[in-house]
Amino acid sequence: MKARLDESTIALRAAREFPDGAVVNLGYGMPGLCANLVPGGRAVYFQSENGMLGYGNLAADEAKDYEMINASDQPVVALPGMCFFDSAASFDMIRGGHIDIVVLGAYQVSEKGDLANWGRPGRPATGMGGGMDLAVGAKRVIVTMLHTTKKGEPRVVKRCTYPITARHCVSLIVTDLAVIEVTGEGLVLREIAPGWTPAEVQDLTEARLMPADDLTEVTL
């Protein structure tokens, strides 16, 4: 078995997309790791749907305050200039186009940029949380996910078979095998995990990938 990128490396690659001064929301699960991985020299303002703007790293065990949590229920560190607000104001920010980037996990992403990240067969009681609001409202949606399911089924698909979160919303997909840009012409394979070939990644992808002319290894 060839090595794939681990979750921290996927999050590190996604965090490289955050420009200086960006307002960024991190979804449930793997995206939360990005809080600790902002490239040096850049100031990023993290917005959390539960009503907080401008928080810092995930808190160390000895510094955990359970009234200072992100949307993944993880305690985070306070930073100077941070602020709190209620859920209605938080989603005004989210729907109203005031969030530059959201990083979300996914079960599936389609070649048109449709996102499926909240429901799956056999679990009718799970919900989307703020996922639909974020996918619709953020200026740019980045997905971090594993390239295939535990059974080896592709997650980058022609059409989503899982319940849709929002249509035509994803801009960039970062997986343990590749970085893929969603364009009007289709999916462009921008970067690839070390040791993998485009053909090998395509074999694990249902949708067609167009290797970029300047395709590189994943750069961190």
Added chain:
Amino acid sequence: MAVNKVMASCDEAVADIFDGATVMVGGFGSFGGLPVNLIAALSRLGVKNLTLIANMGGVGLELSKRIKPGGYQDLGILFEKGQVRKFIGSVPALGGMPPTSPLERQHKEGKVEIEIVPQGTLAERIRCGGGGLGGFYTPVGVGTVVEEGKEKKVIGDREYILELPLTADFALIKAHRADHLGNLVYHGTARCFNPVMAAAAGVTIVEVDELVPAGLLDPETVVTPHIFVNRIVEVSR
């Protein structure tokens, strides 16, 4: 003479919640912002056929140990005791957890109906309910199961769906400090749904870490004005 809103105990504060009542519960759904003492009192009261409106359905004590060392109490206790007929919220069950939360088990057995609402839509429906509005058009949910059965409208070049207001008979909320009139301030991320729910219920009951005389909260920092609060209980943290 102002009405006395201060209650001696959470049990006294929730005593008139009735079978079949609609109850909003504030917070995010896990810890911080959940009125856990009022939830415990409601479970002791034992009323049934409740409709609960809350962001999350809770995971129950067993699963909560995976999220926080030692675990924590949430809405799970009300589902365990079979007190809930319907849940309205954005995360009835967490997809990252095993399917064994009290809500998910009850739902599987057909005992609890659920209405899944995107989180921002939930907040706004409650704000509309509290603010006397008939609803709003949102782009969130277009092209998904959320749009089923709802009026659609194109405004400008964008498609929207109509969402309707939510109100409740009671709201159980958590704040950090209250004065005797019921003005409230919050702490950190424990604010969440508490302020919007305070306005949207017939009777709003708040549990607070600290109760102070009127005049000791800086009026510039009050988040929830006292007219939205009917009953106050001071609980030890």
